[in-house]
Amino acid sequence: MSVLIKVKVQNIGRFLSKMIMPNISAFIAWGLISGLFFHSGWIPNKDLEKIAGPMVAYLFPILIANKGGQLISGKRGAIVGSIAIIGAAVNTTSPMLLGAMIIGPLGGWIIRWFDKIIKNNIASSFEMLINNFSSGIIGILLSIVSFFVIGPIIEQFSNILEYSVNIIIKNNFLPLISIFIEPAKIFFLNNAINHGIFSSLGMQEVDKFNKSIFFLIESNPGPGIGVLMALFCLKNQSKDIKSSLRNASIIQLLGGIHEVYFPYVLLNPKLIIALILGSMANISVLTIFNGGLVSAASPGSIISIFAMTPKGLYIVNTFSVAISFLVSFIMSFIILKIFSTNYQENDIKILIQREKTTSELNDGSKLIDDNYLDSRKKINKIIVACDAGMGSSAIGAGILKKILNGLNINIVVSNAAIDSISNDTDLVITHKNLTDRARIQHPKLQHLSLNNFLDYNFYKMLGKYLVKNNIDDTKIFHSDKIENKKEDIKINNLFYFTKKNVFLNKKARNKEEAIRFIGEQLVKQGYVKQDYISAMLERENMMSTWLGESIALPHGTIKAKDSILKTGAIFCQFPQGVRFGDDPGDIAFLVIGIAARNNEHVMIVSNITNALDDKLVIKNLSNTRNVNDVLKLFSQNIPR
Template sequence: MSTTTETRSGFSPRVALQKVGTSLSNMVMPNIPALIAWGIFTAFFIPDGWTPSEPLATLVGPTIHYLLPLLIANTGGRMVYEARGAVVGVVATMGVIAGSDWLIAQENAPALAKWVAEGNDSSTFSGLGQVHMFIGAMIMAPLAAWLMKKFDQVVQPRIPAGFEMLVNMFSAGILAFVMAVLGFFGLAPVVNWVMHLLSDGVNALIQHDLLPLVSILIEPAKVFFLNNAINHGVLTPLGITEAAGPAGKSVLFLLEANPGPGLGILMAYTIFGRGAARASAPGAAIIQFIGGIHEIYFPYVLMKPILIIAAIGGGMTGVFLNVVFHNGLIAPASPGSILAIMGVAARGDRLTILIAVFGAAVVSFVLASLFLRIGKQEDGDIAAATAKMEQMKGKKSSVAGALTGAAGDTVADSDADAHTGPIHKIVFACDAGMGSSAMGATVLRKKIRSAGFSDVEVTNKAISSLADEWDLVVTQKELADRAAQRTGSAVHVAVDQFMNSPRYDEVVELVRERNTAGEAPAAAAPAAAPAAAATGTHRADTPADAPADAAGEVMPASSVVLHGTAASAASAIDEAGQLLVGAGAVDEAYVAAMHDRERSVSTFMGNGLAIPHGTNDAKSSIRRSGMSFIRYDDPIDWNGNEVRFVVGIAGQGNEHLALLQNVAMTFSDPAQVEKLEKATSADEILSIFDEE
C-alpha cells in the first residue's frame, strides 16, 4: 500500500466552502429523481401543461411544498445519524415548514381583508407566496440529527438493561418535538427573510439584464469545486420556487448546468492543444457534454489558468441567450448533461436552449483557441493538472482515469492515492453488515485506538447502504468491486478474512502518516475497561449507537454447543442456524439465506472461526437478534480453511454488536482461544466472552 504524506494547514475558506457544498450536494443529489418527477407532474397536468388535468394537478403543490423538503430532510438526517437522525430531522423540518406558512399567512391577512373590503373576490387575491423550505431542511435536519447523536453518545451507555427501547423512543420523540418548535419560531423567520432577499436579488439582476454577470462567480467556482455550495445551496431552491410559480420553469437551473463552456474549451484543446492534453481532449469532451461530468475539463483550465476567461465568456453568453429567449427548465438537470437538460427543458424551449448551449460553446472555443495560440504552450502535463485538481477537491476524481490513462481505483487493492487527505472515517463493508464486518471493525478499532487515534471512526455497514462519504473502505476481495462502485473516492483495502488480516497494520500506518504529517501521534488511549457483554455492560469501544444486551438474550446457554456433530461447512451452517431457530431468533427461511451468503462470500474469519449469517435480503426473517456458538472436536474444512468454532449470527439493528465485538476480541487473542478449547460448560464459554 503506497502512501503520501500531507502537510497540515490552517483553516481554509475554500476547503470549508467545499465541505459545505459537498454536504448540500449529498442532501440534494439523491432526491433529484423526485424533483424531476415533480417537474413532469407540472409539465403535464397544470392548466398550461401539455395534458391539463385538474385532479392530477393537485399533486403539484403538496409535492413541492411538503414532500421534496421532507425528502431532503430525511437524507440530511440520515447522513448524520442514519434512521434515527432521519426521523428527528424530518419532524424538525416539518416545524420549519409550518412556521413559514404561519408567518406568511399573518402577513397576508391584513392585505386580504383590505382586498375583500374593496369589493374584490377573495379568490383573486395574490399575496405573498409560500416559501418552499429546501434551505430550511438543509439546516434543520442535520442539526437535529447531530443533537440526537450527541445525546445518545452521552445517555445510551448509562441506560439500565431493559430500558433501552423506552429511553430511545421517548428521547427521539421529545427532541423532535423541541426542534420542531424551535424551527417554527426560530429558523422559519430567518429562512423566509433569506429566501425573500435572494429572490429579490435575482429578480433585480434579471430586470436590469445583469444575470449574465453571475458567470463571473459561477465559472471560477466550478474549477475550485465551490459550485455545489452555490448551485444546491442557492440556485436550486430559488429555481424550484420560480418553477412552482406561473412560469412553470426557471432559467436558474441553466446557470451552472450548461455544458457549453466546458465543451468549447475541450474542443479548443482538441485542435490547438499539444501532447497528452490534445490526445485526451476529444474523449473528455464526450464525457463532459454527454455524460454531464463537468469536472473533467477542470484540469485543462488549471494547465493554463487564463482559460478561466474563456469559461466565463462562454457562461455569460449562455446565460444571456437563455434570458433573451426566456428559456428555462422545469426541474434541476443533474448531471449537467445535454441529455438531462433536454429531458427537463420547458415546453417549447428545447431549440432555443440548444442555441444557448452551442452559443456558449462557440464563444468559449474562440477565446480558448486564442489563448492557446498566442500564449506560450508547453506539451501540457495533464497528469499533473489532474493531480492538482484532485488536491483542491480533497479526493480522487471519478473520471481522472480518462485523462491520465489510469484504469481507476475499481478494486479494493487500489493504492492509498485514491484519497488524498487525512483518514477520519473507516468502514468495514460486507453483504449484510451484521457479522464479519462488525468483527473486523472491532479488531481494527482497537489497533487504531492503541496507536493513539481515538478520533478516527471505525464502523461497519452493508454494502447496499454505503455512500461515497468514507475515507477508507475495507472489504473482502469478493465484494471489492461492489464497494468501489459506491465509494469511488475512498482508499480501498481488500482482505481475505476480517479477523486478523496483516493489512490492518498497513491501515494503521496509513492513518499515522496521513493524520500526523510527521508529528508524533497522540498518546495511546488507555485500554478499555473490561466489559461484560454477558451481563449487559456497555463496552468502551462499542459504537455509541449499539445498545448493550445481556448474552442471555442474544446468546443464551441453550444456544451454546460444546461438541458439534457436523462434518462439513454446509452441515455446520445448518447446525448453527437451527440453534437460532430454536431460540426463536429467526424463521426457517433464514437458514437458507445463511447458505446463500456462504455461496457468495466465505464467512471464514481466521483463527479457526467462521461466523455464518444470512444475506441482507433475509433480514425480514429475523425476529430478534441472536447468536449461537458451536465448538467442534475435529476441525471442519471450510473452503480450504480449518474451523473449530462456528458462531451463527442474526442481527436486528445493533442489539448484537456488544457481544459480537467481545467475540471478535476473544478470537484475536490466542490465549483466549485456548481457553475456549478447554472450556467444559456453556457458562464457562460465556464467561470467557465476558472477560474481553
C-alpha cells in the same frame, strides 16, 4: 485561497450537495410532472397537476431534512430531522428547501448530543423505550420551534434573497455571477453550487413561474465543450491527446460529466476567462429571452436539459447552450494562439512525462518504488472516488473495469464519493486535487492519484502492476501475518513520544530546510542513518507529503528502509508556516517526520492522524509553547 479555507468551503458545499444529490430523482420526477401536466405543458391535466404541489411543499423538505439528519446522526437523526421540518413546512408559503438544509442537520446534532449524554445512563432493557420516545419528543419540540421561529425566519430570508435576485436580474447583473461560478467549478465545487445553492433558488422561481434560469447556469455544458474543442483544433496535437479531448467532449455533452475538462483548464488557467465569458453569454441569452428549466438537470447533459425544458423554450435553451459554446470556443482558441508558446511548452512537458511514465511503468514496478503501493498487500477491491461519487469517478471505474477484465483480473472495481469509501477497500484512486482529502479521511488505505479520470495509460499501467504483483500466494501472506503478529506483540514497547521528540517554535525558509532539520533529529536520536535524510528529500520530490489541514508527514522511500535503525518520529511546530503542497496556500504548521520499519508506519501514521482529527486541536498545537500539550495528546493515541 489558503488550503484551510478551501477545505472548509469544499466541506460545506459537499455537505449541502450530499443532502440534495441522493434525492435528485424526486426533483426529476417533479420536473417531468410539471413539463407534462401543467397548463403550459405537453399534456395539460388539472387533476394530475395537483400531484406537483405537495411534492414541493412537503416531499422535498422532508427528503432533504431526512438526509441532513442522517448525515449527522444516522437513522435517529433522519427521523428527528423529518419530524422537525414539518412545523416549518406547514406554517410557510415558500418552499422550505433552504429550511430543510438547516433544520435537518440541526435535528441530527441535537439527537447526537442527547445520545452522548444518556449513553451510559440507560438501565438495561430500557434502551428501546428511551430511544423511541426520545426521538419522538425531540422531533416534536423541534417541529414546534420550526413552526413558530425557524420557519418564519427562513421565509423572511428567502423573500429577501428572492427580492435581491430580482433586482440583480432586472439590472442585468446576473451574468456577473459567472466570475465566481466558473473558477469555483474548476476546484470541484460544481455539485455544491448546482445542488446546494441553485436548486433552492430555482425551486422558488418554478413555484411562481413554472421555470427557472438557475437550473441552466452551472449545468450548461457549452462553455466546457468550447474549451475542449478549442484544444482539439490546435495543430501539432498528438493522436492520444486529440482522442482524449474528443472523448471528453462527447462524455460532457451526452453524459453531463463536467469534471472531464477541469484538468485541461488547470493545465492552462487562462482558459478560465473563456469559461467565464461563455457562461456570461449563456445567462444573458436566458435572461433576455426568458429561458430556463422546470427542474434540476442532473447530470448536466444536453439530454437532461431537453428533458427538463418546458414546452415552448426548446429554441431558447438550445440557443443559450450553443452561444455559450461558440463564445467559449472562440475565446479559448484566441487565448491558446496568443499564449501558444507557453501552452506548447506545457503540452510537450505532459507528453514527455507521459512517455517517461509509460517507459518506467511498463511493468508497474515504479508504483512500488515511489512508495505508492505495497506489493505485499493483495488488492481485492478498488474504489475510484470523486467529490460526489457519481460522474467522473464512474467514468474512471468503468475504464478500469474494462482493462482489468481484458487482463482476466478478478478484482472488484466501483466508484464512490470520498466520504462514502468503505473500510474493506484495498486501493483508492482519486484526482490529485482530491487525494489529500481522501488520505485524511481514510489514512489506513492505499491511495493513488491521477491527473485525469480519462487517463487510459494510468489504468493500463495499474493493470500491468496487478498482473505482476497481485499474486494470491498463500504462503507469503501467511508468513507475513505470522511476522506481523510477532511485531504486534513488540510494538507496544516500540516507540512513544517524549520531550526529545518535540520541537516547538521552529523556523524554516522552505520545506527542504524543514525536512533536513527533522532528518537530522532522527539521526541524532538514533532512529535512522545519515542517508535517510536524502531519502526523505527524494520522497518529497516524488510526491508531496502534504496532508492538508496544516499537516505534513515527511518520510523516506521504501528503498531507504535499510537506513532505519528503529521506529521513531519527530514532531515539529512551525508557527510561521512552511509551504509543503503545490498551491501557495498549502502551508504546514505541524510537520511530523516518520521513520518506521516494515509495516509499522501504518500504525504510527494512523494514530497520528487520529490524534489530529480535530481542527481545534490542530490550531492549538500550531500555537502552543508548552511541550506537555503535545505529549498529553499523543500519549493517548501512540501505542507504548
